Amino acid sequence: MASVAHFHYTTEQIQAWLRGLLTIAWADGQFDPEEQELMTQLTQDELAPATDLGELEVISPHELAAALGRDKHTAENFLRTAVMMALANGVYSIEEAKVINEFVEALGLEIQALKVLEQTLYDPDKHHCEGEVLETGVCSAAASPLSPVRPSHPHSDVLEPVRHWLDGMDIKDPRVARFVCKMIPPQCPFERDIKLFGRKIVHIPPMCKLNPLYEQLVGLRFRSLCYLADDCGEDVSQYC
Structure with a gap:
């Protein structure tokens, strides 16, 4: 069997990539212990084993662009993972969009799909919860889906450019x-209840009900599994 050539990002690119994702994760102040534990595991086990998450700091758009280099495919792939992470809970916040747009500008890109995605921005001052409201009366971002976009044509899919871009x-x-x-x-x-001091404060429905781009995330995962199994010859049972 002929060996398959793989493209490897440099250590500097991977570290900048991680710092970029962390910068977005911290943008809206919702980087909870579970997310931090996940990022630590991913950093130490997969991307940069020699890197301690505690050593990673937020990265400026200029630093990110300098580290990733001038390859547009690398820049777009970083941005796709950035958007993927931002959309994981079904919410695309104003703070996350601001950071991503700064990265886009520094990387010298113009991505129409992101302009479309901005139509779904979640603004807690303008939107109400689709699910339950906190007992304090405050709407939980985790319970609020991407804002619906009204198409100009009843059969059009306004998010199609975003789907196509993520699939690329x-x-x-x-x-x-x-x-x-x-x-x-x-x-x-699975859906779950968030409790505080033994009392339910918010109900979160399944992510597939929250996120209209969930199929794109699943498709990206499937392509990654196929690449590891077919091209790299790895056992992917641990991810199933």
């Missing part, structure tokens, strides 16, 4: 493929 991510580096397989769960997470 190249999977060429085994570390990034493993990252995607662990970042995206193997099946739609």
